Amino acid sequence: MTNVPRARWGPLLERLADDLTPEPLSDPAWERAFREVPRHLFVPGYYDETADRDPTWVGAEDPGWLEGVYTDDSLITQLRRHPQAPGSWWPTSSSSRPSLMVAMLHALDVRDGHRVLEVGTGSGYNAALLSARLGGENVTTVDIGPALTSTACRRLAGAGHLPTVVTGDGAEGAPGHAPFDRVIATHSVEQVPYAWIAQTRPGGLVLVDVRSVGTPRVGHLARLEVHGDGTASGGFSVSEPGFFMPARHDLAVPQRRFPPPMDLRDAVERSSEIGARALDPPGAAFRLWAEVPDIGITSMGRAALLFTPDGAWATADEVGRVRTSGPRDLWALAEKAQNEWEAAGRPGVEEHLIEVGPQGQRIMLPGTP
Structure with missing residues (x-):
């Protein structure tokens, strides 16, 4: 003491x-x-x-x-x-x-x-x-x-x-x-x-x-x-955001996710109506994560980078030039989440709702039945 x-x-x-x-x-x-x-x-x-x-x-x-x-x-x-x-x-x-x-x-x-x-x-x-x-x-x-x-x-x-x-x-x-x-x-x-x-x-x-x-x-x-x-x-209307370190289930291994190896030769290129900055609003990024709970959202220079543990990844620059690779088109999932978020009135993180039961967890847009 x-x-x-x-x-x-x-x-x-x-x-x-x-x-x-x-x-x-x-x-x-x-x-x-x-x-x-x-x-x-x-x-x-x-x-x-x-x-x-x-x-x-x-x-x-x-x-x-x-x-x-x-x-x-x-x-x-x-x-x-x-x-x-x-x-x-x-x-x-x-x-x-x-x-x-x-x-x-x-x-x-x-x-x-x-x-x-x-x-x-x-x-x-x-x-x-x-x-x-x-x-x-x-x-x-x-x-x-x-x-x-x-x-x-x-x-x-x-x-x-x-x-x-x-x-x-x-x-x-x-x-x-x-x-x-x-x-x-x-x-x-x-x-x-x-x-x-x-x-x-x-x-x-x-x-x-x-x-x-x-x-x-x-x-x-x-x-x-x-x-x-x-x-x-x-x-999520508690005044403080939190920002706590993740739970540990193994003393020797931290709870973190890192982008997978990226081979541009495997990527499919296309254009999108949304670019890298679309995920800047906290509510938009939160909506995407609520829809795809295993996703990581980060950046590579001025481009947005999405990735998941199954090896899928996607990048998008500021004007919507997209590259995707892996078993899922992650940018398509981002486009879907963005449309839902826009249709709901661009709610902030604190406006979302959460339910937990024996079958799992659901994070919802405000007004969801």
């Missing part, structure tokens, strides 16, 4: 709380929890990624560490060498931006006595906030990393909080501790695991960042209400 006199960290925590917008701290119970839980106890170090070199560890012995902890920034707390991209790093845990955490905790809409499942223990800081608000006996937190959960247990106990900490794949929830009134995930998912719905009482809420693995800019926080028939529905 990092031993820092309150005289040093107390004013920093108060300043951080004061700097947050008034709305997220409007709930007195959450404001008390936020002002009572010291962030530095859960972030004894973090990686500085601002330098033009490999990430540098900043620990308690380094100048500026404490001030860095008490900023409204997301802090990377664990890195691994990327197995698919030599020379690069793969962040595997972080302490989320405090203003995002507080906004999500408010959106969770908890009441006294509610039982909450947190998926993604990480540093333990969010579990501490939940415990301060609801009592540790009402909080279960799960993470796939044994080192993360064991460290979080020590930090939580040292701070006086005793939630249930589970080591396992968060996609499975925590069936031995269900049912829950609320589920909050601190990582992103492409498909909301049905286990979370099944382990939540009717009327309960699930809050999670639903986001593309192939295109991290495409996604948003979703809030779903669980119904008595075993389904859940909701939307």
